[in-house]
Amino acid sequence: MNSWTQEQQQRFIEEKYPELLEKKKVKEAKKTLPPLENVDKWPMVKTRFAPNPDGALHLGSAEPIIFCDEYAKMYDGHFILRYEDTSAEVKPPILEMYDAILEDLDWLGVKVDEKYIQSDRIELYHKYAVKVLEEGNAYVCTCEPEDFRELYMKSCACPCRDLPVEEQLKRWNMMLDGTYKKGDAVVRIKTDLNDPNPAVRDWPALRISDVEHPRQGNKYRVWPLYNFSCGLDDHLMGVTHIIRGKEHDVNTTRQRWLQKHLGWQYPEIINVGRLGLEVGILSKSKIRAGIEEGTYSGWDDPRLGTLKALRKRGFQPETIRAIMIHIGPKPVNVTISWDNIAAENRKLIDPSANRFFFISTPVKFTVSDIPTSHVAKLPLHPDHPEKGTRDYVITPENGSFTFNISGSDLEKLKVGKLVRLMSVMNFEVTEVSSGEVKARFHSEEYQVAREAKAPFIHWLPMGVGVEGKVIMPDASVVKGLIEEQCLDMKIDEMFQFERFGFCRVDSVEPFVAYYSHK
RNA sequence: GCUCCUGUCGUCUAGUCAGGUCAAGGAUUCUGGCCUCUCGAGCCAGAGAUCCCGGGUUCGAAUCCCGGCGGGAGCACCA
Numbered sequence: 001m002n003s004w005t006q007e008q009q010q011r012f013i014e015e016k017y018p019e020l021l022e023k024k025k026v027k028e029a030k031k032t033l034p035p036l037e038n039v040d041k042w043p044m045v046k047t048r049f050a051p052n053p054d055g056a057l058h059l060g061s062a063e064p065i066i067f068c069d070e071y072a073k074m075y076d077g078h079f080i081l082r083y084e085d086t087s088a089e090v091k092p093p094i095l096e097m098y099d100a101i102l103e104d105l106d107w108l109g110v111k112v113d114e115k116y117i118q119s120d121r122i123e124l125y126h127k128y129a130v131k132v133l134e135e136g137n138a139y140v141c142t143c144e145p146e147d148f149r150e151l152y153m154k155s156c157a158c159p160c161r162d163l164p165v166e167e168q169l170k171r172w173n174m175m176l177d178g179t180y181k182k183g184d185a186v187v188r189i190k191t192d193l194n195d196p197n198p199a200v201r202d203w204p205a206l207r208i209s210d211v212e213h214p215r216q217g218n219k220y221r222v223w224p225l226y227n228f229s230c231g232l233d234d235h236l237m238g239v240t241h242i243i244r245g246k247e248h249d250v251n252t253t254r255q256r257w258l259q260k261h262l263g264w265q266y267p268e269i270i271n272v273g274r275l276g277l278e279v280g281i282l283s284k285s286k287i288r289a290g291i292e293e294g295t296y297s298g299w300d301d302p303r304l305g306t307l308k309a310l311r312k313r314g315f316q317p318e319t320i321r322a323i324m325i326h327i328g329p330k331p332v333n334v335t336i337s338w339d340n341i342a343a344e345n346r347k348l349i350d351p352s353a354n355r356f357f358f359i360s361t362p363v364k365f366t367v368s369d370i371p372t373s374h375v376a377k378l379p380l381h382p383d384h385p386e387k388g389t390r391d392y393v394i395t396p397e398n399g400s401f402t403f404n405i406s407g408s409d410l411e412k413l414k415v416g417k418l419v420r421l422m423s424v425m426n427f428e429v430t431e432v433s434s435g436e437v438k439a440r441f442h443s444e445e446y447q448v449a450r451e452a453k454a455p456f457i458h459w460l461p462m463g464v465g466v467e468g469k470v471i472m473p474d475a476s477v478v479k480g481l482i483e484e485q486c487l488d489m490k491i492d493e494m495f496q497f498e499r500f501g502f503c504r505v506d507s508v509e510p511f512v513a514y515y516s517h518k
Numbered sequence: 519g520c521u522c523c524u525g526u527c528g529u530c531u532a533g534u535c536a537g538g539u540c541a542a543g544g545a546u547u548c549u550g551g552c553c554u555c556u557c558g559a560g561c562c563a564g565a566g567a568u569c570c571c572g573g574g575u576u577c578g579a580a581u582c583c584c585g586g587c588g589g590g591a592g593c594a595c596c597a
Contacts (some may be wrong), residue, residue, distance in 0.1 A: 086597085382554075496556080
């Protein structure tokens with residue numbers, strides 16, 4: 001039967017089993033992460049996020065964070081937070097960032113089960129340095145970096161490599177006691193000098209640094225390098241599944257050597273690709289430089305891709321989580337579009353975001369011939385009438401009344417054409433100048449305006465409303481009049497300025513909001 | 519240059535390991551329509567992918583094999 005052509009098989013099925021042909025499409029998008037590999041090999045699943053506290057967390061960091069947190073929760077395991085603050089020289093830690101990172105994690109809804117700071121563990125790393133030295137799996141190298149490089153590129157051992165253990169330990173003590181100065185000596189882990197990738201050959205594990213550490217001062221002069229402290233800690237802390245950027249691929253190979261020397265079982269590795277944003281900066285060093293130069297107002301400048309900026313702009317932690325889960329743990333680089341993030345966020349906040357009017361660059365709108373007074377009832381949410389309304393009484397004097405409308409609506413108004421002030425009535429425009437619009441009453445019914453395809457615009461009675469401003473994603477500021485009820489909102493509350501966009505309340509007095517998205 | 523990873527609508531993603539139900543599904547975006555006193559939401563329709571390219575295996579390949587090409591990362595006494 002398998003050797004039949006598709007056509008033959010099709011006919012066979014049609015005749016014998018027509019019920020099989022009914023299509024069952026409609027596949028749901030996945031909403032959970034794929035299962036973890038080799039969970040049974042370990043007593044408890046432990047994941048870890050290991051940031052350098054030299055900058056704030058950003059959307060790129062959120063990717064491994066969410067995966068680690070999701071998996072820890074999925075398998076009733078632990079999420080470990082480990083600060084990797086061992087390079088006061090090249091990547092100096094920022095003291096405030098230790099807490100700032102924790103705040104961001106908390107905001108993201110991450111449950112931190114264990115917390116470690118590597119600069120508190122220097123003595124432990126020293127202990128293991130002695131161990132690998134004693135066991136002949138490492139050596140203290142005093143070669144010039146250039147000379148060493150030349151040798152390892154040719155797969156050759158340097159003279160220090162095969163010195164006896166006693167000599168190695170002597171040299172180690174000379175690193176500790178200050179006999180060797182910065183740059184004089186480095187501890188190297190022995191690997192295969194014939195490894196096809198030169199980068200893994202006899203990599204450096206500890207070096208001398210005399211720069212003052214923000215947390216430890218000058219307490220230590222021999223500091224571990226990334227692969228040493230990380231390779232050690234991952235095992236010591238019982239990490240079972242390492243989720244990290246694929247740029248660490250070669251580090252994985254290096255750390256395997258260390259763990260092999262120590263007879264340890266290496267954790268499972270999940271490499272994730274780098275995350276990009278179509279607009280918005282994610283590079284920690286660029287952000288730090290921009291803040292120092294004054295280009296950005298801080299780590300939460302709306303132009304940045306930091307978690308703090310996203311939060312300020314009203315993106316919800318659930319949105320970030322959903323986006324990450326949707327992307328999934330894959331080793332490909334992805335470019336996230338704001339459209340996708342905004343759509344996700346809108347779905348989340350739209351049902352609960354109250355509606356208000358925002359009159360930017362107000363323009364006087366004077367109408368005449370109004371037959372009666374009118375009470376405009378504007379629902380706080382069009383889909384939830386039970387939330388109530390904002391009410392405005394329009395009482396004409398001699399048939400005349402004056403409103404404020406948004407300057408941006410000016411271009412929609414043409415002399416002789418109809419315009420509807422939302423929930424009020426329809427007017428025929430009689431005069432438009434840059435500073436003022438005049439119109440005369442036309443009709444009351446909503447349907448009339450709808451059928452005439454008249455523009456529907458928002459408004460406030462002249463003299464009503466208070467000053468407010470909205471910070472846009474490009475850090476520009478839009479000023480205007482807001483409804484007084486806006487002042488009843490709480491900080492962080494999400495709302496919508498109708499026909500303008502969704503925003504987050506940043507401060508109430510004075511009223512400042514951050515624009516999220518339309 | 520060397521080492522490694524990767525390649526499905528503009529973007530994100532499903533399917534690839536276990537070849538046929540995929541002339542490729544969903545989301546987002548855009549367009550048109552309906553609905554709605556928002557340019558929000560909802561509903562309907564449409565646009566958008568020769569599954570990177572070329573060979574091979576097979577009755578049959580997005581899926582397997584080989585060769586190209588493209589993209590990315592790493593090659594620090596940074597993390």
